[in-house]
Structures are given as C-alpha cells and as structure tokens.
Amino acid sequence: MLIVGGVGIWGLRDISLGLVEALKTAELVFLEEYTSITPGFSKRVLEDVIGKKVESLTRRDLENGRLREILELAQTNKVAILTYGNPFFATTHTYIVSEAYRLGVPVEIYPAPSVFDAILCSTGLHVYKFGRIATLVFPDEGVGYFPYTTYKVLGDNLSRGLHTLLLLEMRAEDGVFMSIPDAASVLLGLEERFRERVVEPSMLVIGVSRALSPDEEIFIGSLEEAAKLEKSPPPHSLIIPGVLHDTEIDFLHYRLGVKREVLTGWSESVKRRLQST
C-alpha cells in the first residue's frame, strides 16, 4: 500500500492525527522535499513522533527510476510518501499517485492544509472571489523566456474583478525562493515587456510571508512599494486583490490596521476597469 500524506504548511502543527497513526504502522517513510518548504518542520521531530526513520527524496530520486523502486516496494509493504502542504498541490504528486494506480498499488491519501488554505485564513479573502491561481517564475532573458501566461491570468482575473493568488517560484534544492520584492519587480518587468496594461506600479498587492507561522508577515501596499521591501525568509506569496467585499475590507482593516480608504480606493478602481471592458 502507498500512503500519500501532506504535512501542511508549518511544521508538525498541521500534520493530522490520521496521518500520524498511518505512519506508525508504515514500514518505510519517504519525504519529498523539493517542491516546497515548511519553515517550522523538523524531520527529526517527526521521526520521534512516529518512531521510525524518514528518508528524504530529491527531485533526481523521483525522476530517475527511484519512484518505480518505491512503488514496487509498496506492492508488498506499507510505504508512505510525505509532501509539504496538501499532497495534490504540486503536479509531481498527482503523477506519483497516478503511477501507483497504474501499477495496481492500493493508495490511501491524507489531505492537509495547502498554502491556499493558509492565505484564506491570513487575509480573510473569500474563496469564491478568487480567479485562477497561477505560479510566477523568474524570466530567463537568455533564452527569451517570460512568464506571459501568468501575466495573462492576472489580467483576466482583474478584468472580472477577481483576486489572484500568485505562488512564487521555489526550487528548494537549488536554494531559489522568489521573494515578494522579486515578484513585484518581475511583474513590473512583464508590463514593460508586454504593455497590455495589466500591471501598474500603484496597484494594490498583499504580500504574505510564511502564512500562519508564528513569524508570519503581511504587507499591504502598492506594487512599487512591494518591490522595495527587504527580503525575509521564505516561503512568500503575492495576492493581487480584485473587487473587495465589505467583510473582506473589515477583516484586513481590523486585523492589519490598513486604512479603509486604501482598500476601498483600490476596489473602486478595479470596478471601473470592470465597467470599461
């Protein structure tokens, strides 16, 4: 049997009772550590809790036949693969489970909170008001690669008055973590390149660092200001709000002390965009 479980977004706080019980009875436990990071997570502490070793998996492990080996083990043993966040947020894990089903290995899935769940809790933004979620990656000017699709998704969401959650590039193995100021600069650069009037320096953004962790930081202000922020430890996400509901404004105001005028001003400007398209 293959157990696929998420450990959530911040340390062992988010791991579920059910997953801990399942891991206690597993013969082998692997942890995939390259698609994300959870700042407060300690493999050592998890090992203490479940009473067995946890082996780390690299990208190479999963891409070079090691996965096949693990799935073969799972045909006769109880094998667990753990991931950060909710197991199906990264397409890698969909692939792992798909392969397991293909080989006829029974699968048990333990869900966990994703970064999207954390962002909803941190910002009070309504789930129904989000448009498509997108990932923002660094452009590669050398090969002429620019993340146009993400720019387009943002424009598309905004023209419908919807919020956009941008998940920022993260390659844990290479130590690459896009920060909020990096993301703001990338967005400004995309506008300079594509000039479709999606991004403006004055647009309101919400930057969330280490959502729901004890050292969570939330920035609300213009994109231009965001580009000048000091970098802080990852992971980071960036939200470009659309039209804000009164209760969303209340939440951001009471929680973070943001002036209502800042929020309503932006919301009104999105509404105007809405009417003009």
Added chain:
Amino acid sequence: MLIVGGVGIWGLRDISLGLVEALKTAELVFLEEYTSITPGFSKRVLEDVIGKKVESLTRRDLENGRLREILELAQTNKVAILTYGNPFFATTHTYIVSEAYRLGVPVEIYPAPSVFDAILCSTGLHVYKFGRIATLVFPDEGVGYFPYTTYKVLGDNLSRGLHTLLLLEMRAEDGVFMSIPDAASVLLGLEERFRERVVEPSMLVIGVSRALSPDEEIFIGSLEEAAKLEKSPPPHSLIIPGVLHDTEIDFLHYRLGVKREVLTGWSESVKRRLQST
C-alpha cells in the same frame, strides 16, 4: 484568546496535532455545525481526546448575540471555535475572526484541509486549471430566485477551458443537502431558463460524494446520467471539467477506470468552444 480551528473534511483523521494541543489548554470549546458536515466526525470522540466538553453552536447562536458573549469570554479566557473543513471556507468564520480583531481579542488560527483539497486529491485535477469556485443553491421559483451567477461562472470558466468546482447547497440544521442528481437537475433547469448555451445534457461532469472518506464515491459521466443517479449520503460536490491535461486524464483513467476516449472527447469539445469564442 480566540482559537479558530478547522477539523477537516472527514472525522478526527484530519484534525491537526497543533489544534489538539491547543484545545487541551483551552477553557471553552465550541463547535459550529451548521455550515457543513463531516460524515465521520464524532464530538464525543473529540471530547475524549481533548479531555473536555465541546458545546455545539447553531446559526441562531452566532446570529443572536451569542457570538458577542463568546468573544467577551475570549478577552479573559482561552476560547476555541471549531468549524468543519478549513476555517475560512465559509464567510461566517471570516466574520467571527473579524469581530475578534475589532474587539482586540488575540486570535490563533489552525488551518485544516478544505473540500477543495479533498477534491484535488480525489480527482487528480490540477489546482492551476480551476476557474472561480461557486456554490450551487436550489432555485426558489416562488420568489423568482434562480442562481444565475453560478450558471454564469460556469459558462465563464468553460469558455476559458477551466474546471469548475460547484459546492452544493448545505443547510445542516434544516437537513437540506443538495445531492449530485439534484445539482444536475438544477443545472439543466437553469439552461432551460436562461438559454445561454452553458449547459448541455451531454456535458461531462465529475460528481464526488464524501471525498476522501472510506465510503467516497466518484461518478464520471454525462450531466443527463448524473441527474438520474441514486441519492447517497452527503456531502456532495460536482465538477465540470474544462480542458484536461494528459496527466489529469491518466489519473482519472488509472484511478477510476474511465475510458480515455470519454475524457479526451470532452476535452476536445471544450477546446472547440474555446476557439469559437
């Protein structure tokens, strides 16, 4: 202090270690039970785990001044409000936390998997390919109410090739739980009324009942067939897929045995819709 915690989507399996620890030190624990249900959850078992009583809250409790009373208690005591799913999936909870911040009550939030997390795990559909999430409620012909916005969101998502997750009406206190066949009939009725060519009897839908629970059921087939399904216990969700990625097709094929042609056929028809708009 106010602790706001989610218990996830299926019983105590999904409750986090962090939340359990926090509840052990709380003086009062309330459970809001009207916005959703979790089929395998037992208040009694939770009480055993945390060693104290859990008091149920009704809609009336939260709407009639009881909330104020609870928040006043939280000014001097450690008070917890638990909810099913992820705490911020229902706007009720955003309001509760907003009120706490307004009154200066410190808040600690414990995230949990939402129905969206479960749906991603159950279906292997990619998070990036979902458009706006919507709720489908029963029309009220008497007062001339029809959920046009939801119909519109579906059309909008489809015209972009995106998946639509429909959360189906649930009023636990009144015993109202929209089932997959109910939802399919409502959608067909909306098309008859609005005739904007959003809904077709032959469109492919994925109905998920009790996602990730031991008695999870997944239906894949036409909307017309979905309308004729037998009702099974709640909660249910309905997904109308957009353009399907090869790895999504693999997952659904290997997991559920759906013929690839059914999936690629639908995906192609959404692509044609995409090109014609």
